[in-house]
Amino acid sequence: xxxxxxxxxxxxxxxxxxxxxxxxxxxxxxxxxxxxxxxxxxxxxxxxxxxxxxxxxxxxxxxxxxxxxxxxxxxxxxxxxxxxxxxxxxxxxxxxxxxxxxxxxxxxxxxxxxxxxxxxxxxxxxxxxxxxxxxxxxxxxxxxxxxxxxxxxxxxxxxxxxxxxxxxxxxxxxxxxxxxxxxxxxxxxxxxxxxxxxxxxxxxxxxxxxxxxxxxxxxxxxxxxxxxxxxxxxxxxxxxxxxxxxxxxxxxxxxxxxxxxxxxxxxxxxxxxxxxxxxxxxxxxxxxxxxxxxxxxxxxxxxxxxxxxxxxxxxxxxxxxxxxxxxxxxxxxxxxxxxxxxxxxxxxxxxxxxxxxxxxxxxxxxxxxxxxxxxxxxxxxxxxxxxxxxxxxxxxxxxxxxxxxxxxxxxxxxxxxxxxxxxxxxxxxxxxxxxxxxxxxxxxxxxxxxxxxxxxxxxxxxxxxxxxxxxxxxxxxxxxxxxxxxxxxxxxxxxxxxxxxxxxxxxxxxxxxxxxxxxxxxxxxxxxxxxxxxxxxxxxxxxxxxxxxxxxxxxxxxxxxxxxxxxxx
DNA sequence: CTAGGGTTAG
Numbered sequence: 001x002x003x004x005x006x007x008x009x010x011x012x013x014x015x016x017x018x019x020x021x022x023x024x025x026x027x028x029x030x031x032x033x034x035x036x037x038x039x040x041x042x043x044x045x046x047x048x049x050x051x052x053x054x055x056x057x058x059x060x061x062x063x064x065x066x067x068x069x070x071x072x073x074x075x076x077x078x079x080x081x082x083x084x085x086x087x088x089x090x091x092x093x094x095x096x097x098x099x100x101x102x103x104x105x106x107x108x109x110x111x112x113x114x115x116x117x118x119x120x121x122x123x124x125x126x127x128x129x130x131x132x133x134x135x136x137x138x139x140x141x142x143x144x145x146x147x148x149x150x151x152x153x154x155x156x157x158x159x160x161x162x163x164x165x166x167x168x169x170x171x172x173x174x175x176x177x178x179x180x181x182x183x184x185x186x187x188x189x190x191x192x193x194x195x196x197x198x199x200x201x202x203x204x205x206x207x208x209x210x211x212x213x214x215x216x217x218x219x220x221x222x223x224x225x226x227x228x229x230x231x232x233x234x235x236x237x238x239x240x241x242x243x244x245x246x247x248x249x250x251x252x253x254x255x256x257x258x259x260x261x262x263x264x265x266x267x268x269x270x271x272x273x274x275x276x277x278x279x280x281x282x283x284x285x286x287x288x289x290x291x292x293x294x295x296x297x298x299x300x301x302x303x304x305x306x307x308x309x310x311x312x313x314x315x316x317x318x319x320x321x322x323x324x325x326x327x328x329x330x331x332x333x334x335x336x337x338x339x340x341x342x343x344x345x346x347x348x349x350x351x352x353x354x355x356x357x358x359x360x361x362x363x364x365x366x367x368x369x370x371x372x373x374x375x376x377x378x379x380x381x382x383x384x385x386x387x388x389x390x391x392x393x394x395x396x397x398x399x400x401x402x403x404x405x406x407x408x409x410x411x412x413x414x415x416x417x418x419x420x421x422x423x424x425x426x427x428x429x430x431x432x433x434x435x436x437x438x439x440x441x442x443x444x445x446x447x448x449x450x451x452x453x454x455x456x457x458x459x460x461x462x463x464x465x466x467x468x469x470x471x472x473x474x475x476x477x478x479x480x481x482x483x484x485x486x487x488x489x490x491x492x493x494x495x496x497x498x499x500x501x502x503x504x505x506x507x508x509x510x511x512x513x514x515x516x517x518x519x520x521x522x523x524x525x526x527x528x529x530x531x532x533x534x535x536x537x538x539x540x541x542x543x544x545x546x547x548x549x550x551x552x553x554x555x556x557x558x559x560x561x562x563x564x565x566x567x568x569x
Numbered sequence: 570c571t572a573g574g575g576t577t578a579g
């Protein structure tokens with residue numbers, strides 16, 4: 001019965017269809033038991049008709065709940081909150097636990113934290129707070145809105161826990177940029193006797209990926225195999241993503257090739273992205289072409305992944321061609337701001353600043369700050385002061401207050417020795433109270449993660465090691481690129497400032513603490529700077545070490561004096 | 570059967 005109605009509803013494309021169906025249900029006497037399904041569908045498809053019906057019947061809680069649930073999954077989940085408040089004023093609508101549950105779901109989707117706090121107190125007032133399912137929904141709403149402390153507190157105080165609430169907190173922490181805590185809880189969950197399921201491992205894998213901890217990731221994958229969770233396609237996708245983000249393309253590809261379940265477009269997209277971020281641009285494009293042959297129609301993420309792959313490998317012409325295919329109409333994929341962003345980056349990095357500029361000027365959607373920031377970044381690489389000023393004027397107009405762009409502009413001036421302009425930018429930064437995001441790097445040595453912060457001068461042993469490194473690579477032609485230092489200080493001090501970059505500290509630490517045949521793996525939170533990039537290349541040659549650096553957006557694999565990015569980044 | 574937790578992305 002319910003299923004038949006659902007199928008009919010799915011075929012209702014217009015309001016007139018909906019009304020016809022409603023008339024049919026009323027005349028055949030089926031309406032009383034199908035009304036909830038009916039109004040939920042109207043609400044979910046953003047039709048005002050649900051509210052209209054609601055006003056013309058003596059509404060009961062069931063209808064109210066159905067509409068809130070529908071609105072919560074609609075394009076405007078915030079409407080559910082309004083509707084909840086309206087219903088509260090009607091005597092015939094007494095909220096039950098489900099009313100609160102659906103409303104909280106709407107809060108989670110709308111990222112509405114204040115409303116979540118309000119519903120929380122109402123849940124207490126109505127006496128529903130002991131409901132474990134409702135507690136989990138509440139926890140999830142807090143976590144998604146970024147209130148991880150409150151989510152964590154709820155979790156810690158739960159008298160009874162089940163797998164689902166562990167999942168909610170682990171996923172919440174992983175997605176809320178607290179992967180270390182997520183991983184900690186994942187381990188504790190197993191210790192106290194819960195069996196992680198396919199949803200739990202998604203959160204755990206995401207945490208491993210963020211931390212770049214392959215060892216942990218591999219452990220989770222082993223667990224997945226023992227539990228046969230790899231029959232779940234989403235799990236496989238995330239395993240691939242984890243290996244990719246840890247720099248292990250071959251392992252990701254192995255998972256891709258040996259999947260026991262059906263692949264989807266997402267599977268291909270993930271693998272294309274993994275190849276791309278690891279600098280395997282040609283392989284990524286091969287796979288992009290392969291997917292159509294296997295009957296998977298590339299979607300907007302497929303195109304984005306392929307474009308990113310071109311970007312990371314410096315395949316400018318291929319990227320431009322791909323973008324043309326996408327926009328020519330034969331693909332039926334509408335480019336989003338991210339596609340334009342990638343194109344601006346691709347053109348900008350290869351020095352085609354004017355073309356990048358004209359892309360920004362020509363796009364049909366309003367350009368966002370990231371587009372201009374990207375162009376500004378390219379201006380820095382090519383020292384184009386005029387274009388840089390144009391871009392930063394736009395950014396000021398748009399009211400952007402990001403620290404990165406002022407740092408960039410100041411760097412561009414510094415590279416041109418325009419110290420007066422540098423001073424003005426620094427002044428603006430002081431007035432706006434802009435602080436540079438501190439750069440830090442992790443290095444994994446024997447499974448232990450060590451963290452180094454930019455400018456940390458407390459490691460005198462590393463400093464000595466760095467001096468030795470600098471001496472040795474200077475014999476091989478290293479010249480410090482002091483254009484990356486902000487202030488107008490002497491050459492010697494600039495070289496000194498450069499040597500405290502966190503990735504160099506991590507490098508020195510790695511060289512001391514590991515044996516000669518071990519690959520050094522460094523994770524950086526920002527993009528690697530040009531000078532550090534040069535140093536890594538030379539160290540890979542002089543010390544005969546493979547070094548892999550994961551920066552904010554991609555991997556750099558240094559071997560025998562060369563980088564996998566072919567210096568295109 | 571009106572409940573809670575989940576994939577790729579400049």
